Amino acid sequence: MEGETVTRLLKRMRYVFPLVVVKIDGTVIPRDRFKETRIPDNVEVEVMHLTSGG
Amino acid sequence: MTRGKIMDDPIIARRLKKASVGIAGAGGLGSNVAMALARAGIGHLVIVDFDIVEEKNLNRQQYFLDQVGQYKVEALKHNIARAVRGCMVEAIKLKLEKGKMTGPFEGVDVVVEALDSAEAKAGLIEEVLMNLPGKPIVAASGVAGYGHSERVFFRRSGDLYLVQDEEAKSSDEDVLLAPKVGLFAYYQANTVLELLLGVEK
Numbered sequence: 001m002e003g004e005t006v007t008r009l010l011k012r013m014r015y016v017f018p019l020v021v022v023k024i025d026g027t028v029i030p031r032d033r034f035k036e037t038r039i040p041d042n043v044e045v046e047v048m049h050l051t052s053g054g
Numbered sequence: 055m056t057r058g059k060i061m062d063d064p065i066i067a068r069r070l071k072k073a074s075v076g077i078a079g080a081g082g083l084g085s086n087v088a089m090a091l092a093r094a095g096i097g098h099l100v101i102v103d104f105d106i107v108e109e110k111n112l113n114r115q116q117y118f119l120d121q122v123g124q125y126k127v128e129a130l131k132h133n134i135a136r137a138v139r140g141c142m143v144e145a146i147k148l149k150l151e152k153g154k155m156t157g158p159f160e161g162v163d164v165v166v167e168a169l170d171s172a173e174a175k176a177g178l179i180e181e182v183l184m185n186l187p188g189k190p191i192v193a194a195s196g197v198a199g200y201g202h203s204e205r206v207f208f209r210r211s212g213d214l215y216l217v218q219d220e221e222a223k224s225s226d227e228d229v230l231l232a233p234k235v236g237l238f239a240y241y242q243a244n245t246v247l248e249l250l251l252g253v254e255k
Contacts, residue, residue, distance in 0.1 A: 017172075018172065019172035019173060019175070019176045020176070021176055021179050021180060021214070023211060023212070026211075026212050028179075028180055028183040028184055030180050030184070031176065031180070046211055048195075048209070048211065048214075048216055048218075049195070049220070050172040050175045050176050050179075050193075050195045051172055051195045051196045051197075051198070051218075051219075051222055051223070051224050051225075052170060052171050052172040052175075052198075052224045052225045052226060053082075053170065053195075053196070053197040053198040053222070053224065053225030053228075053230055053235075054079055054081050054082055054083045054084070054168055054169055054170040054175075054194070054197060054225075054230075054235070
């Protein structure tokens, strides 16, 4: 079975923040590839959310 | 080592003088990061912003009433020159557009993310990590509000160093004021020094 996509994972984990930086095993995944990027088994996924203000 | 010797350490001073730091944005984060790094003795700053100083910015940004209407990068360069000697500032008037955000920062040692919108923050982080491998980027998220200094923490993921308050509201829903924005900016600047000099023993 193929891994779930980044978009599906974020939805399943209930990440409600509109803007996140996602890394899979240390490699950044651009936001416009979340829908097509499938997450393989046994990898580390990091999600960092960003909030406006500066 | 005594405190006096450390303060006058010529090796540290020389290393900071030779360092160059890129700052994306000259608002509440960027103007405070720039002033802190200039005072610390960084020799070269590349500051990118397209905006003009407005009176409403003065509640947190390092500008003055008589600078309203000036380009932020030019006003900031002027303020740094008034404050200290020997900090070369490249003031770049430019809106960082998606897909080409890293151009001005190719030659710097460290990039500071000091942008306003979450969209722009995520864009710059992605592009620096993808286009400039090995270049550290120091970002900030969750600067709106006041109090809750204890919620501010720091995480590292590869070349990304993120100062954040995960519980803060967006600046669309909460105030931006000098103390908390300054806390983040100085945290970022302090992280830049650690990246340039190594961890203090």
